[in-house]
Amino acid sequence: MEPLSHRGLPRLSWIDTLYSNFSYGADDYNGEGNEEQKGPPEGSETMPYIDESPTMSPQLSARGQGGGDSISPTPPEGLAPGVEAGKGLEMRKLVLSGFLASEEIYINQLEALLLPMKPLKATATTSQPVLTIQQIETIFYKIQDIYEIHKEFYDNLCPKVQQWDSQVTMGHLFQKLASQLGVYKAFVDNYKVALETAEKCSQSNNQFQKISEELKVKGPKDSKDSHTSVTMEALLYKPIDRVTRSTLVLHDLLKHTPVDHPDYPLLQDALRISQNFLSSINEDIDPRRTAVTTPKGETRQLVKDGFLVEVSESSRKLRHVFLFTDVLLCAKLKKTSAGKHQQYDCKWYIPLADLVFPSPEESEASPQVHPFPDHELEDMKMKISALKSEIQKEKANKGQSRAIERLKKKMFENEFLLLLNSPTIPFRIHNRNGKSYLFLLSSDYERSEWREAIQKLQKKDLQAFVLSSVELQVLTGSCFKLRTVHNIPVTSNKDDDESPGLYGFLHVIVHSAKGFKQSANLYCTLEVDSFGYFVSKAKTRVFRDTTEPKWDEEFEIELEGSQSLRILCYEKCYDKSKVNKDNNEIVDKIMGKGQIQLDPQTVETKNWHTDVIEMNGIKVEFSMKFTSRDMSLKRTPSKKQTGVFGVKISVVTKRERSKVPYIVRQCVEEVEKRGIEEVGIYRISGVATDIQALKAVFDANNKDILLMLSDMDINAIAGTLKLYFRELPEPLLTDRLYPAFMEGIALSDPAAKENCMMHLLRTLPDPNLITFLFLLEHLKRVAEKEPINKMSLHNLATVFGPTLLRPSEVESKAHLTSTADIWSHDVMAQVQVLLYYLQHPPISFAELKRNTLYFSTDV
Numbered sequence: 134m135e136p137l138s139h140r141g142l143p144r145l146s147w148i149d150t151l152y153s154n155f156s157y158g159a160d161d162y163n164g165e166g167n168e169e170q171k172g173p174p175e176g177s178e179t180m181p182y183i184d185e186s187p188t189m190s191p192q193l194s195a196r197g198q199g200g201g202d203s204i205s206p207t208p209p210e211g212l213a214p215g216v217e218a219g220k221g222l223e224m225r226k227l228v229l230s231g232f233l234a235s236e237e238i239y240i241n242q243l244e245a246l247l248l249p250m251k252p253l254k255a256t257a258t259t260s261q262p263v264l265t266i267q268q269i270e271t272i273f274y275k276i277q278d279i280y281e282i283h284k285e286f287y288d289n290l291c292p293k294v295q296q297w298d299s300q301v302t303m304g305h306l307f308q309k310l311a312s313q314l315g316v317y318k319a320f321v322d323n324y325k326v327a328l329e330t331a332e333k334c335s336q337s338n339n340q341f342q343k344i345s346e347e348l349k350v351k352g353p354k355d356s357k358d359s360h361t362s363v364t365m366e367a368l369l370y371k372p373i374d375r376v377t378r379s380t381l382v383l384h385d386l387l388k389h390t391p392v393d394h395p396d397y398p399l400l401q402d403a404l405r406i407s408q409n410f411l412s413s414i415n416e417d418i419d420p421r422r423t424a425v426t427t428p429k430g431e432t433r434q435l436v437k438d439g440f441l442v443e444v445s446e447s448s449r450k451l452r453h454v455f456l457f458t459d460v461l462l463c464a465k466l467k468k469t470s471a472g473k474h475q476q477y478d479c480k481w482y483i484p485l486a487d488l489v490f491p492s493p494e495e496s497e498a499s500p501q502v503h504p505f506p507d508h509e510l511e512d513m514k515m516k517i518s519a520l521k522s523e524i525q526k527e528k529a530n531k532g533q534s535r536a537i538e539r540l541k542k543k544m545f546e547n548e549f550l551l552l553l554n555s556p557t558i559p560f561r562i563h564n565r566n567g568k569s570y571l572f573l574l575s576s577d578y579e580r581s582e583w584r585e586a587i588q589k590l591q592k593k594d595l596q597a598f599v600l601s602s603v604e605l606q607v608l609t610g611s612c613f614k615l616r617t618v619h620n621i622p623v624t625s626n627k628d629d630d631e632s633p634g635l636y637g638f639l640h641v642i643v644h645s646a647k648g649f650k651q652s653a654n655l656y657c658t659l660e661v662d663s664f665g666y667f668v669s670k671a672k673t674r675v676f677r678d679t680t681e682p683k684w685d686e687e688f689e690i691e692l693e694g695s696q697s698l699r700i701l702c703y704e705k706c707y708d709k710s711k712v713n714k715d716n717n718e719i720v721d722k723i724m725g726k727g728q729i730q731l732d733p734q735t736v737e738t739k740n741w742h743t744d745v746i747e748m749n750g751i752k753v754e755f756s757m758k759f760t761s762r763d764m765s766l767k768r769t770p771s772k773k774q775t776g777v778f779g780v781k782i783s784v785v786t787k788r789e790r791s792k793v794p795y796i797v798r799q800c801v802e803e804v805e806k807r808g809i810e811e812v813g814i815y816r817i818s819g820v821a822t823d824i825q826a827l828k829a830v831f832d833a834n835n836k837d838i839l840l841m842l843s844d845m846d847i848n849a850i851a852g853t854l855k856l857y858f859r860e861l862p863e864p865l866l867t868d869r870l871y872p873a874f875m876e877g878i879a880l881s882d883p884a885a886k887e888n889c890m891m892h893l894l895r896t897l898p899d900p901n902l903i904t905f906l907f908l909l910e911h912l913k914r915v916a917e918k919e920p921i922n923k924m925s926l927h928n929l930a931t932v933f934g935p936t937l938l939r940p941s942e943v944e945s946k947a948h949l950t951s952t953a954d955i956w957s958h959d960v961m962a963q964v965q966v967l968l969y970y971l972q973h974p975p976i977s978f979a980e981l982k983r984n985t986l987y988f989s990t991d992v
Contacts, residue, residue: 224389229294229303232382236287237353239375243280245350246368247273253344263340271330272365275320279372282313304399305734307383311403312730314410315747320372331365380407399734406730412617433608434458435615437586439579440622442556444571445480449553451621452480454572455612456586459595460484461562463570464612479609483564486595490584491563492720505554507927508968513551514664514693515961517624520544548623551664560584575666577658578699581723623665624694634662634694635731637761640821642687642741643673646702648751649680654705655724657753659688661695661731671818674846675705687821692731692759700746700753701726725751731759768941770862776832779860786900793900793907796831799842800854801911808847809914810921815932819852827853855936863941865901866893866966871940875959878966890969895981903978905937909970916971926971927964934964 250273257266264272286306293301335342345365352359383404390397437456442449443463455462464477524540527533556573560580563569574580600608643657659671670690676682703721725748736742736759743756771779777796785794808814823845830838831853842850858865866874870893877889894902912933916926970976 225386226294226297228382228385228389229290232378233287233290233294234353235378236283236290238350239371240280240283240287241351241353242363242368242371243276243283245348245363246276246365246371247280248348249344250276253341263338263344264334268330268334271323272327272334272369274323274327275316276372278316279320282310282316286310302394302396302734304396304403305732307379307386307403308399308406308730308732308734310379311383311406311410312732314376314406315727317372317376318410319747324369324373327369328366331369376407376411380404380411383407399732402730433460435611435617436590437583438612438616439618440552441560441572441574441583442553443480444573449573451549451553452572453477453612453616453618454583455616456583456590457608458590458593459486459598460600460608461488461587462608462612464609475613477609477612479605481568481570482600482605482608483562483570484595484597484599485587485591486597487565488587488591489563489565490587491561491569504557507925507931510551510555511927511931511961511964513547516547517544517551517664518961520547521624545623548665549621552621552623552666555664555666576660576669576699577723578660578667578701578726578728581701581726634696635692635733635736635759635761636694637692637759639690639692639695639698639731639736640687640741640758640760641671641690641698642756642821643684643700644743644754644756645681645683645685646751646753647681649724652678652680653724654678654707655682656703656705657684658701658703659690660699660701661690661692662697663693663695667697667699669813669817672848674820685822688818689821690818696731697728698731698757699726699728700748700755702748702751702753725749725753727753733759768860768862768864768939771860773832778828778832778857779862781862782865782900782904783898786904792903794857794904796857797854797904797907799838800850800857801908803842803850804847804854805911805914808851809918811847812921812923814847814915814922814924815851815855816924816928817848819846819849821852823849824852824856828856831857855932858933858936859939864939865905865937867897867901868940870896871938874938874966875962878962878969886969890966891976891981894970894976902981905970906976906978908933908937909976912971927968930964930968930971934967935960938963938966 250269253264253269254266256263257269286309289306290303293303293306331345335345347362348365348368349360350363350368352361383400387397387400387404390400435455435457439454441452441454443452444450450465452463452465455464460482462482463480465480467476467478520540520543524537524544527537527540556575558574558577558580560572560574560583561569562572639661641659643659646655646657649655654675654677656675657673658669660667660669662668671688673684673686676684701723702725704724706721727746727748729744729746736757738758741756741758743754746753746755768779774780774784777785777794782794786792789795791798804814811817827841827845827849830841835841864871873889873893877886877893880886880889894905897905912929913926915922915924916929919925
């Protein structure tokens with residue numbers, strides 16, 4: 134992309150704000166060489182630039198009169214030295230008041246820009262249009278959205294500043310503002326085209342030239358000047374200016390916010406997002422900073438880089454992949470001796486002119502890569518959670534830094550292994566002159582991002598070439614300095630004070646989507662991050678042959694330290710010839726994808742929060758609310774004993790004169806009839822409204838149950854079965870025996886464990902035992918289809934373990950400590966108990982009751 138420039142404004146590289154002379158500088162880091170940053174010419178209004186430090190969070194350095202002391206985004210003790218808490222809060226008010234005044238001016242500027250848009254649109258459809266609709270949409274691209282975002286922000290912030298007191302919280306407003314920076318990214322990407330279009334239209338149309346040269350901007354409320362005249366060109370620059378201004382304000386707010394204030398982590402998160410955003414737009418705005426010059430004098434820009442898992446010689450290797458304007462380069466960091474600059478070693482490269490994506494049905498099956506067993510991945514998660522708890526305890530007890538470092542190193546090793554061994558989604562790249570390469574990714578989202586970035590570059594007129602050893606050396610040597618992703622994405626690389634994420638259940642309703650150009654069969658999937666990578670958690674039904682799908686489907690998604698929600702929109706393919714040889718699944722086409730930050734302030738309310746996610750011109754509307762894990766652990770007995778949900782299993786079986794509750798038998802039968810080969814059965818969430826409808830029918834003992842079951846989506850039936858066990862007033866394996874199950878599974882001697890675990894089953898009441906054995910056999914049959922449904926015994930134990938063992942509310946008070954503790958210890962033990970019985974040879978009720986014990990323990 135060419136450097137942005139426009140009439141009357143210098144080239145974009147720095148910004149001079151009336152706020153302060155901040156510059157984004159690297160902290161003690163200059164890559165290779167000592168380029169010194171030079172400030173902008175006096176009075177210039179130009180683009181922000183961040184020179185990235187190796188920490189991924191560029192530091193702000195203040196160059197005031199006192200020299201170049203750097204201000205860390207984490208001020209000591211939460212406040213700048215010498216600032217008392219009261220004074221700090223007063224400073225916050227001053228910072229916010231100044232920002233609010235500038236926000237009012239900014240909103241007035243956006244209003245002035247939008248003012249001519251409506252009349253221009255109105256004339257566009259007449260016989261004498263001033264501009265075409267396309268020209269209008271190009272010039273005013275995203276301005277309306279930016280205006281609405283800031284108007285809402287201003288309206289929410291204003292009363293807080295006006296009714297100021299020490300308890301005021303507004304971090305969530307800044308965090309939400311930062312989470313909507315994707316709109317600014319779209320604006321920046323279009324900025325150059327918008328300016329060029331406006332300039333061409335001015336030259337060819339006198340009417341538009343008059344409009345664009347004198348737009349009236351309202352003055353602030355208290356100002357004597359009611360209006361000032363500004364050119365359209367100057368106003369179009371304002372959004373680019375604004376993000377930097379917000380980032381500087383965030384930095385000042387943090388500086389004057391105590392560490393223990395509820396706003397502190399939210400402001401910190403907003404600052405991190407804003408800095409990363411500014412850093413990413415610098416790549417687009419200033420090609421010189423992300424470019425390497427080839428020996429032939431050509432400029433080669435870095436467009437994207439990141440860590441990917443490559444399958445090489447039948448084993449998994451972590452690689453750093455760099456996408457330049459004309460070449461894809463796969464590298465790994467060289468091991469270097471202390472004190473030496475780190476360098477990359479090139480493993481292979483493909484000129485983009487020679488790069489092709491084999492279609493899944495064309496590609497040969499993967500080289501044999503042994504998938505990592507689920508139970509080992511779960512064990513790693515358990516170890517990581519336990520180590521996190523240990524590190525927190527050490528810090529709380531002011532433990533030795535050496536002990537903390539040792540724990541952190543152990544945690545990094547486990548997280549690295551998890552990162553390396555968890556991805557399963559194949560991403561193939563082929564050199565038309567020879568070799569193919571295979572990466573494994575955690576999510577379709579990343580695969581789509583890489584593919585789109587490469588295909589966008591391939592639209593240009595690219596030439597094939599071969600790099601000489603010198604050229605390759607220069608290119609690989611530039612990678613360390615140019616890279617934008619500095620750290621492997623594991624939580625041990627996060628700062629201590631970064632948000633730990635959310636633990637509990639996220640309820641999401643996917644309402645509808647708009648913006649499709651032609652009818653298609655459409656569905657959405659939902660993903661959340663967990664342990665440093667993204668996992669698919671739910672999928673809507675396919676809405677057939679439409680441009681405006683209305684799903685209105687609700688899902689309950691379990692969160693494990695999650696910070697982001699992704700929505701991917703697909704077109705369903707029914708062509709059976711398009712099968713992916715890696716996993717035998719028909720390949721569906723991604724129509725759009727989007728991601729939002731899970732802001733605790735927004736989602737941790739009892740009310741639904743509705744939002745829209747934008748993706749490639751498609752808008753998906755959804756709502757969400759969050760239930761923390763301790764709230765979701767409650768078992769609530771039903772007040773009506775006539776139904777089946779929330780009623781003791783002994784009461785239900787006695788009433789029905791059955792050995793296994795009717796609801797369990799019917800759901801199991803339906804899953805075995807048509808869901809046993811469904812990918813992710815019991816893991817993928819069913820639609821909450823369907824599950825509630827089934828619950829109501831079973832509770833009413835409605836005669837239409839069978840008809841309804843046969844029509845219902847299979848994931849909803851699986852979800853109804855899970856809900857039944859989750860809502861039992863006490864767990865299927867009982868409160869009384871819970872401590873004994875926990876002790877039994879921890880025994881190391883196999884014979885003692887066997888004796889204890891079988892004795893515990895015998896001790897269960899008959900309805901509980903018979904139902905448990907019935908369910909056990911069903912889950913084993915599901916796991917037999919693992920090659921097709923991707924549900925192993927361990928996967929099923931993870932889904933059902935807590936459901937069948939989690940104690941009722943009275944009991945759980947004794948076991949509950951912190952969110953992380955109950956996840957890492959209790960829940961993992963519950964999974965292990967169920968897994969023990971699933972891996973055990975068949976257990977029959979009659980045999981179990983007939984067998985005598987060699988020794989008895991009083992439970």
